[in-house]
Amino acid sequence: MPGYRDLARDREFRALLVAHVVSVAGDQFARVALTVHVYDRTASAGLAALTYALTFLPDLLGGPLLSGLADRFARRRVMVAADLVRAVLLLFMAIPGLPLWALASLLVSVQFAGAPHGAARAALLPQILPDERYPMGQAVLSTVTQAAQVAGFLTGGALVAWLGPGLVLIADGLTFAVSAALIAAFLLHRPAPRHAHVRAWPADLVGGARLVWGDRRLRALVALACVSGFYIAGEALAAPYSAQLGAGPAGVGLIFGAYAAGAAAGMLLIARQSERQQLRLMPWLAIAACAVLVPAALRPGLAVSVALFALSGAASAYHLVANTSFVRAVPDSSRGQAFGLAVTALRVSQGIGVALAGVAAERIAVHLVVAAAGALGVLAAGGAAIFWWVSGSRPNASRSDGSSRWGGTSRSDGPDAGKRYGRS
Numbered sequence: 001m002p003g004y005r006d007l008a009r010d011r012e013f014r015a016l017l018v019a020h021v022v023s024v025a026g027d028q029f030a031r032v033a034l035t036v037h038v039y040d041r042t043a044s045a046g047l048a049a050l051t052y053a054l055t056f057l058p059d060l061l062g063g064p065l066l067s068g069l070a071d072r073f074a075r076r077r078v079m080v081a082a083d084l085v086r087a088v089l090l091l092f093m094a095i096p097g098l099p100l101w102a103l104a105s106l107l108v109s110v111q112f113a114g115a116p117h118g119a120a121r122a123a124l125l126p127q128i129l130p131d132e133r134y135p136m137g138q139a140v141l142s143t144v145t146q147a148a149q150v151a152g153f154l155t156g157g158a159l160v161a162w163l164g165p166g167l168v169l170i171a172d173g174l175t176f177a178v179s180a181a182l183i184a185a186f187l188l189h190r191p192a193p194r195h196a197h198v199r200a201w202p203a204d205l206v207g208g209a210r211l212v213w214g215d216r217r218l219r220a221l222v223a224l225a226c227v228s229g230f231y232i233a234g235e236a237l238a239a240p241y242s243a244q245l246g247a248g249p250a251g252v253g254l255i256f257g258a259y260a261a262g263a264a265a266g267m268l269l270i271a272r273q274s275e276r277q278q279l280r281l282m283p284w285l286a287i288a289a290c291a292v293l294v295p296a297a298l299r300p301g302l303a304v305s306v307a308l309f310a311l312s313g314a315a316s317a318y319h320l321v322a323n324t325s326f327v328r329a330v331p332d333s334s335r336g337q338a339f340g341l342a343v344t345a346l347r348v349s350q351g352i353g354v355a356l357a358g359v360a361a362e363r364i365a366v367h368l369v370v371a372a373a374g375a376l377g378v379l380a381a382g383g384a385a386i387f388w389w390v391s392g393s394r395p396n397a398s399r400s401d402g403s404s405r406w407g408g409t410s411r412s413d414g415p416d417a418g419k420r421y422g423r424s
Contacts, residue, residue, distance in 0.1 A: 007137055012128045015186030016121070017141055019179040021148040023083070026175030028152025030090065032256060033165040034107065035239045036157070036249050038100065045240035045366065047100075049358020054107050054351075066112065068340065070120035076187045082117035083180035086110050090173030094166045119340040122327055127190065138324050139271035146264030146313075150257045157253030212341050216391040218329060221322045222345050223384040224286050228316065229349030230377025231289045233370045234296075234309045235259055236354035241366045245302045258306040262313025270317045279325075282318040283385030289315035290377025297371035305367075312374075 007013055039048040069078050093106045129137040159168050212218045234241065235256060242251030266285075270278055292311040300308070330338040353373065360369045 004136070004140065006133060007129070007140060010128070012187050013137055015182050016125070016128065017144060019182040020121070020141065021144055022182075023175045023179040024145050025148040025152040026172035028149050028256065028260075029156040029159055029168045030093075030172040032153060032156030032249070032253055033160045033168040034103070036160050036252060037165040039239040039243070041100070045237065045361040046358040048239045049236045049354055049361065051104070051107070054104055054111070066115040066119075066340070068119075069116040070123050070340070071193055073192050074190060075120040075124045075192075076183060076189065078116050078120040080180045080184050082113045082120075083176045083183070085113040086117075087173045087176035087180070089113070090169050090176065094169040094173070096166055115340060115343070118343060122323075122339045124190070126327060134328070135275075135324050136271070138327075139267060139320060142320050142323070143264050143267040143271070146260045146267060149260035150264060153253045153256035153260055155253070156256070157249040157251075161249050212338055215329070217388075218326060218338075218342075220384065220388040220391045221326050222342050223387050224283065224381070225319060225322050225342065225346045226349035227286045227290065227377060227381045227384055228319070228346065229351075229353030230373050230380055231293060231312050231316065232350050232353050233357040233373035234293060234312065236357045237361055237366050237370060240361055241305070241370065242302075244366050245305070247302050251302060254302070254306050255309055258309040259313035259316075262310035263316050265310075266314035266317030267320050269314075270320060278321045282321045283381070283388050285315045285318035286384060287378055287381040289313075289318070290374045290381055293374025293377070294371050296367045296374065299365075299367045 034051050035048055038051045039045070042048070089106050089110045093103060093110075098106075125137060125141070126134045156168070159171075212222065238252045238255040242248060242255060245251060247254070270281065270285075273281065289312050292308050292315065296305065296308060326342055327339060357369055357373055360372070364372075
């Protein structure tokens with residue numbers, strides 16, 4: 001049975017991990033900077049939340065239309081190109097006095113460029129870490145990513161107060177340049193998937209949608225992932241929530257960091273469970289991620305609020321199980337497109353949730369909006385959990401319709417799934 005030392009000895013995985021962590025930390029600097037910057041300029045909770053929502057909504061188009069690039073072209077090349085495009089765009093965002101509409105347009109463009117990068121990374125990881133090492137590598141990548149988010153959020157508020165938003169955005173651009181350099185230097189060359197779908201984009205998109213929609217368990221996993229559109233309300237309203245408590249930019253960083261720290265701890269715990277136990281816990285954690293926000297209706301202080309957000313983040317670790325199960329269930333030739341569609345559903349649900357939370361916060365106290373989102377999320381998560389159970393996906397369910405796709409060593413990647421044949 002492979003262990004964490006095996007992962008540490010893999011040069012490709014180390015490079016991928018460091019590149020991702022560096023860019024994630026920089027992203028959190030920028031996220032805090034933009035949220036605080038817009039709220040300071042407008043004093044509007046709705047516009048601050050809308051700015052945050054812009055980091056999710058572009059996936060409505062970017063996910064379906066651009067994720068397929070990870071199945072058409074060499075995946076290393078896709079990742080490097082996406083990183084360089086984002087680095088340049090962030091430098092433009094740092095121009096002083098940029099109108100809000102221009103800032104928003106550049107932010108949307110940055111998110112568009114991120115869609116093929118994420119799809120390429122997700123599709124490539126099972127090739128870098130075949131068989132039993134893949135779930136372990138996914139757990140490590142997700143956990144360390146959350147730790148990078150904690151560091152980025154906790155220091156982001158202080159950096160914005162000290163340096164200002166412009167320099168923080170430049171720093172984020174540099175992290176993408178570093179990520180591109182690491183990927184280009186240390187990841188092996190791999191050609192585009194051997195059996196990649198080369199149909200026209202509309203047909204490719206429809207084919208990916210049919211693949212996801214045609215499998216009831218994939219649909220259930222996507223439904224569980226979309227529950228995050230409810231419990232994300234605390235993050236979406238971090239700036240006005242912190243202002244309501246008199247905590248300022250530092251409080252914004254603490255709220256963001258609480259979610260990320262909780263998620264990191266939750267992933268460490270769930271990664272230690274057996275596959276059967278992970279699948280059993282997944283729907284209950286989705287419900288818990290929303291339920292712990294309901295006490296925000298009592299308007300707790302900063303310490304208690306941060307604790308609630310951390311608990312919500314810890315329960316959100318169920319995404320690790322959903323992600324691993326989804327990626328392993330999809331053939332390599334369609335993995336980029338299918339993953340992009342799943343991420344689109346996830347991000348759109350988050351973007352809509354963020355936008356609605358911001359609109360509601362213009363008329364209702366922020367803490368009540370967070371609590372209401374949690375209560376509605378419990379209902380949505382309960383429905384998604386039932387969908388998961390009736391789909392025949394209980395850990396002890398009898399699955400004669402290809403259950404090998406959902407764990408174990410049998411994979412749907414085809415006979416070449418375990419080969420390490422260069423990366424592009």
